[in-house]
Amino acid sequence: MKVVGGSASLNLAQNLARVLGVDYISVQHEKHPGGFPDGEQYVRLQASVKGEDIVVVQTTHPDSKIIELLLLEDAVREGGAASLTLVIPYFGYGRQDKKFEEGEGVSARVLAKHVQVQADAIYTMGLHNPSVLGYFDVPAKEVDGMPAIARYLKGRGVDLVLSPDKGAVRHAKEVSEAIGASWDWLEKERIDSFTVRMAPKNLDARGKRVAIVDDVISTGRTIVSAANAVKGQGATGVMAACLHGLFTANALEHLKVCDDVVSTDTVPSPVSKISVAEDFAAAIKADR
Numbered sequence: 001m002k003v004v005g006g007s008a009s010l011n012l013a014q015n016l017a018r019v020l021g022v023d024y025i026s027v028q029h030e031k032h033p034g035g036f037p038d039g040e041q042y043v044r045l046q047a048s049v050k051g052e053d054i055v056v057v058q059t060t061h062p063d064s065k066i067i068e069l070l071l072l073e074d075a076v077r078e079g080g081a082a083s084l085t086l087v088i089p090y091f092g093y094g095r096q097d098k099k100f101e102e103g104e105g106v107s108a109r110v111l112a113k114h115v116q117v118q119a120d121a122i123y124t125m126g127l128h129n130p131s132v133l134g135y136f137d138v139p140a141k142e143v144d145g146m147p148a149i150a151r152y153l154k155g156r157g158v159d160l161v162l163s164p165d166k167g168a169v170r171h172a173k174e175v176s177e178a179i180g181a182s183w184d185w186l187e188k189e190r191i192d193s194f195t196v197r198m199a200p201k202n203l204d205a206r207g208k209r210v211a212i213v214d215d216v217i218s219t220g221r222t223i224v225s226a227a228n229a230v231k232g233q234g235a236t237g238v239m240a241a242c243l244h245g246l247f248t249a250n251a252l253e254h255l256k257v258c259d260d261v262v263s264t265d266t267v268p269s270p271v272s273k274i275s276v277a278e279d280f281a282a283a284i285k286a287d288r
């Protein structure tokens, strides 16, 4: 087995190769210095993949990384690999998992159908809705990323693990059980992309250190609103931990209301301090 790292997931891919104890194959991204003048992408594998089981690691966000993934898959197949497994740490477009309104398409489905086209198996993490796995025609698994968040939080004196909405309460429960804390949730009302309101709710937060956990932080408004709610109820410390840190639109500035903000390395960012390499490695090993 060998691991190829796409440019959206370089650190994670290198860590994955290390944990699996296999070779890492790097990728050349420019045919000529400066790249193609029209902005089109280029990939060239820097080692042979002939007869090998190849794992390509690439998050499908932002959009240009989707094209790069398709090019990498083709390069692996052209190189004569025996098999191709995709690790898609963050599956971009997963939130449009159904047709919500007339005239829309199903973005998660169209992405699944296209990225799987040359693959034998898919591993991903923290899907907004696990039903997205059903859009793949090849074996597809969602690897649990919450144990990685629990590894980070353990020993940091967290008393209460909180989910900012009811949809994520299973994450709060799982992390709280792993670190020996209590758990609770808030009721979120999303007004628009940048406005979130928390319904009033009494939390047992006075004098406690609270960790808010979520699958995704995008604008950060959900976490900011939740952090203000727990601070208003007397929490002594508030930290936030997520799987996928997109941190759009100055989110990290707004999130300074928290004492600490961390994400995993499914999406690289200045605060992606938690690696999920061992979680993907364990899932891949279990299936071999």
Ligand code: R5P
Binding pocket: 164, 167, 168, 193, 196, 214, 215, 216, 217, 218, 219, 220, 221, 222, 223
């Ligand atoms: C929503 O269902 C997700 O779990 C996140 O809470 C949401 O995507 C976060 O978005 P934002 O950071 O923009 O509030």
